[in-house]
Amino acid sequence: MTLPVRHDSMRARNLGVVLDAVRRGGPQTRAALAERTGLTKSTVSKLAGDLIEAGMLAESGPARAGERGRPGVEVVLSGDRVAALGCEVNVDYLAVCLLDLAQRVRFTRRRGQDNRGKPAKRVLAQLRTLAVEAMAEARRLGLDVAGAGLAVSGPVADGVLLTAPNLGWRDVGAVDLLGLPVETTLGNEASLAALGELWFGAGGQDFLYVSGEIGIGAGLVVGGELFHGTRGLAGELGHVVVSPDGPRCRCGGAGCLETAAGQEAILTAAGDVATVAELLARLENDDELAVKACGEAARALGIALTSTVNLLDLDRVVLGGIYAPLFGWLAPPIERVLADRLVKLRSTPPTLTASQLGGQAATLGAAGLVVHQVLADPTRFLPR
Amino acid sequence: MTLPVRHDSMRARNLGVVLDAVRRGGPQTRAALAERTGLTKSTVSKLAGDLIEAGMLAESGPARAGERGRPGVEVVLSGDRVAALGCEVNVDYLAVCLLDLAQRVRFTRRRGQDNRGKPAKRVLAQLRTLAVEAMAEARRLGLDVAGAGLAVSGPVADGVLLTAPNLGWRDVGAVDLLGLPVETTLGNEASLAALGELWFGAGGQDFLYVSGEIGIGAGLVVGGELFHGTRGLAGELGHVVVSPDGPRCRCGGAGCLETAAGQEAILTAAGDVATVAELLARLENDDELAVKACGEAARALGIALTSTVNLLDLDRVVLGGIYAPLFGWLAPPIERVLADRLVKLRSTPPTLTASQLGGQAATLGAAGLVVHQVLADPTRFLPR
DNA sequence: TCCATTTAGTTCGCGTTGTAGACTAAATAT
DNA sequence: ATATTTAGTCTACAACGCGAACTAAATGGA
Numbered sequence: 047m048t049l050p051v052r053h054d055s056m057r058a059r060n061l062g063v064v065l066d067a068v069r070r071g072g073p074q075t076r077a078a079l080a081e082r083t084g085l086t087k088s089t090v091s092k093l094a095g096d097l098i099e100a101g102m103l104a105e106s107g108p109a110r111a112g113e114r115g116r117p118g119v120e121v122v123l124s125g126d127r128v129a130a131l132g133c134e135v136n137v138d139y140l141a142v143c144l145l146d147l148a149q150r151v152r153f154t155r156r157r158g159q160d161n162r163g164k165p166a167k168r169v170l171a172q173l174r175t176l177a178v179e180a181m182a183e184a185r186r187l188g189l190d191v192a193g194a195g196l197a198v199s200g201p202v203a204d205g206v207l208l209t210a211p212n213l214g215w216r217d218v219g220a221v222d223l224l225g226l227p228v229e230t231t232l233g234n235e236a237s238l239a240a241l242g243e244l245w246f247g248a249g250g251q252d253f254l255y256v257s258g259e260i261g262i263g264a265g266l267v268v269g270g271e272l273f274h275g276t277r278g279l280a281g282e283l284g285h286v287v288v289s290p291d292g293p294r295c296r297c298g299g300a301g302c303l304e305t306a307a308g309q310e311a312i313l314t315a316a317g318d319v320a321t322v323a324e325l326l327a328r329l330e331n332d333d334e335l336a337v338k339a340c341g342e343a344a345r346a347l348g349i350a351l352t353s354t355v356n357l358l359d360l361d362r363v364v365l366g367g368i369y370a371p372l373f374g375w376l377a378p379p380i381e382r383v384l385a386d387r388l389v390k391l392r393s394t395p396p397t398l399t400a401s402q403l404g405g406q407a408a409t410l411g412a413a414g415l416v417v418h419q420v421l422a423d424p425t426r427f428l429p430r
Numbered sequence: 431m432t433l434p435v436r437h438d439s440m441r442a443r444n445l446g447v448v449l450d451a452v453r454r455g456g457p458q459t460r461a462a463l464a465e466r467t468g469l470t471k472s473t474v475s476k477l478a479g480d481l482i483e484a485g486m487l488a489e490s491g492p493a494r495a496g497e498r499g500r501p502g503v504e505v506v507l508s509g510d511r512v513a514a515l516g517c518e519v520n521v522d523y524l525a526v527c528l529l530d531l532a533q534r535v536r537f538t539r540r541r542g543q544d545n546r547g548k549p550a551k552r553v554l555a556q557l558r559t560l561a562v563e564a565m566a567e568a569r570r571l572g573l574d575v576a577g578a579g580l581a582v583s584g585p586v587a588d589g590v591l592l593t594a595p596n597l598g599w600r601d602v603g604a605v606d607l608l609g610l611p612v613e614t615t616l617g618n619e620a621s622l623a624a625l626g627e628l629w630f631g632a633g634g635q636d637f638l639y640v641s642g643e644i645g646i647g648a649g650l651v652v653g654g655e656l657f658h659g660t661r662g663l664a665g666e667l668g669h670v671v672v673s674p675d676g677p678r679c680r681c682g683g684a685g686c687l688e689t690a691a692g693q694e695a696i697l698t699a700a701g702d703v704a705t706v707a708e709l710l711a712r713l714e715n716d717d718e719l720a721v722k723a724c725g726e727a728a729r730a731l732g733i734a735l736t737s738t739v740n741l742l743d744l745d746r747v748v749l750g751g752i753y754a755p756l757f758g759w760l761a762p763p764i765e766r767v768l769a770d771r772l773v774k775l776r777s778t779p780p781t782l783t784a785s786q787l788g789g790q791a792a793t794l795g796a797a798g799l800v801v802h803q804v805l806a807d808p809t810r811f812l813p814r
Numbered sequence: 815t816c817c818a819t820t821t822a823g824t825t826c827g828c829g830t831t832g833t834a835g836a837c838t839a840a841a842t843a844t
Numbered sequence: 845a846t847a848t849t850t851a852g853t854c855t856a857c858a859a860c861g862c863g864a865a866c867t868a869a870a871t872g873g874a
Binding site for chain 2: 858859860861862863864868869870871872
């Protein structure tokens with residue numbers, strides 16, 4: 047439903063507009079901000095003044111214009127007051143990061159451990175230990191933690207992780223189990239990684255992030271915003287059908303992408319390789335079977351992506367998860383399929399990129415989500 | 431970019447909020463509107479007063495509550511002042527409709543004619559004749575035409591129809607060629623039909639509208655809004671891959687849905703039937719080949735929809751275009767495929783519905799789009 | 815019948831907000 | 845030096861929504 051605007055929400059919104067303009071445009075003078083936002087100089091001055099007083103903006107010294115006229119003073123996002131926490135549970139590690147409002151990473155902690163089959167309660171308690179460390183560091187730095195984002199590898203609804211096939215979990219109240227003293231937002235790993243790629247990677251404003259793990263998830267970013275779908279369950283790329291009569295899939299269907307390009311399918315096809323690291327080693331030695339396995343997976347990915355591109359009108363795809371290290375072997379065949387199948391429909395096939403953030407994408411996205419909530423409505427952190 | 435809020439836009443927005451609440455909730459008292467919108471009684475009173483003065487709302491008599499207290503007076507959308515035009519060029523007909531602000535259809539005109547291969551300029555001039563008739567009728571009824579929507583069967587960008595395979599058109603500046611004296615918005619037929627289904631059919635707030643014609647398009651509605659994709663080219667369902675090694679498709683790919691379930695594929699498989707009407711006749715006579723052709727097409731549709739549902743998280747699919755009359759023969763096999771393939775991933779497979787609007791969906795959607803623009807910001811039609 | 819009660823809608827003074835334009839500040843060009 | 849240009853602040857002002865008081869119109873009970 048469309049929300050009404052009142053005086054207070056007008057103010058909240060305009061403060062957010064100013065902050066967001068600074069985030070997008072980097073250090074800028076008040077005059078430039080007025081120009082860019084459409085607000086008047088005096089309004090921007092007042093808003094910026096309040097934000098500086100609240101410690102969310104800071105003056106960063108004179109802007110050397112070299113041109114005529116009084117040089118302006120640029121304002122920047124200040125990372126000295128507010129921060130956000132990003133957390134992630136994955137199959138083989140736990141991770142947290144602390145991100146300040148200026149989007150600088152102030153602290154990270156990662157703990158490699160196999161979480162498969164372990165009880166959710168215990169794993170999340172271990173993650174809490176890391177989170178508490180991060181919050182202690184925040185206090186030491188004089189930062190308020192505005193909230194936390196929690197990335198889990200499975201579909202999510204109302205703070206509950208519905209299923210995590212690779213962890214063997216079902217219906218886990220992850221936010222409650224993590225039990226942080228700040229508001230915690232639960233999100234799907236692929237979605238949050240997509241946001242991480244958006245804000246910290248080379249994703250641009252519109253792209254599909256593909257997260258290759260045991261399952262294959264995807265996060266769609268359109269116009270700089272995440273697409274959620276009806277109930278927030280969008281992104282099950284792993285069960286797009288790539289060969290209707292293909293092998294049966296655990297979802298009940300057959301010939302799903304996951305059966306052709308999921309981690310297990312690739313490792314098996316490469317000759318029952320045990321780990322992705324091992325697979326990589328073989329690929330680097332030009333192991334024929336391994337290369338062939340990647341080629342097969344890539345062709346299946348190419349087909350699924352063709353469908354997706356046609357449906358959603360994408361011009362950029364970012365490959366993450368295990369696909370990032372395998373990028374060199376996957377990208378060429380995928381690109382060939384895309385080019386072949388999309389010639390007539392679009393002038394250029396979508397660009398393929400490997401995720402630059404590695405295992406950090408999801409935690410960065412999770413923390414970034416909170417940062418962006420604060421930037422969009424900073425009233426919580428204003429005096430009075 | 432996030433837009434700032436100023437006093438005038440605050441007012442515009444709140445007027446829109448009130449109108450939208452009336453549209454969604456039907457006739458309501460001012461008190462109920464205040465409750466629903468979150469604005470105060472006095473504000474709603476003032477806004478409603480202005481809207482009544484402008485002829486966009488009207489008092490519809492006392493609300494019989496039967497309960498204690500003074501009975502309120504309900505306000506309704508008034509269709510006596512503003513209207514919108516919806517136009518459509520399709521393969522075998524031209525159509526226009528005139529829709530008032532209360533979303534009542536005040537005039538329709540349809541002209542059956544084969545437009546294949548004819549020059550766009552001539553066809554659009556013919557459509558203009560119909561549109562001018564509709565605008566004359568509007569003038570006769572004392573209605574201001576706020577704008578027009580134009581539906582065409584092909585991808586659209588910046589007022590230009592990029593390609594219309596079934597008409598044999600390329601890069602047609604359709605808005606300019608139509609040359610109406612009101613602002614005209616160009617839209618893809620499937621997208622606009624989806625909006626028609628949203629506002630006038632039984633679509634609910636979240637669904638995928640599938641338009642079966644020579645090509646197969648789709649319009650996705652999420653949370654009561656159309657999903658546009660990066661450049662507004664989303665919805666090419668026809669080129670989702672359903673059998674990677676299937677027959678070649680005119681898009682350059684192979685095994686696209688269109689090659690299995692497009693109008694021509696079905697007619698050919700049914701034994702080179704000439705028209706959909708003829709196919710229907712055969713189906714009603716239980717012609718074995720025709721029934722089998724529909725079954726094949728339905729299975730392909732089922733596979734494409736499985737992929738789509740997994741990607742986009744849908745729980746309702748509306749079948750339109752030629753699929754609407756064929757619904758009885760298509761739906762059961764599609765439902766079987768969806769049920770089989772989605773068992774484990776979602777509690778219930780998506781509901782399948784036939785479009786109730788027939789060939790009217792796109793014109794209604796096109797006109798509705800304009801009506802909704804006016805409802806969202808009615809300032810243009812306010813005095814002063 | 816009368817009056818308390820309840821709900822609808824209007825009126826009016828108030829506080830908050832952004833705006834426009836005058837004004838001050840600080841640079842460059844001549 | 846002085847004019848010019850641009851940045852930023854200050855102040856009077858108007859628009860808006862808010863809230864409380866008020867009027868209006870119904871029901872229900874004595």
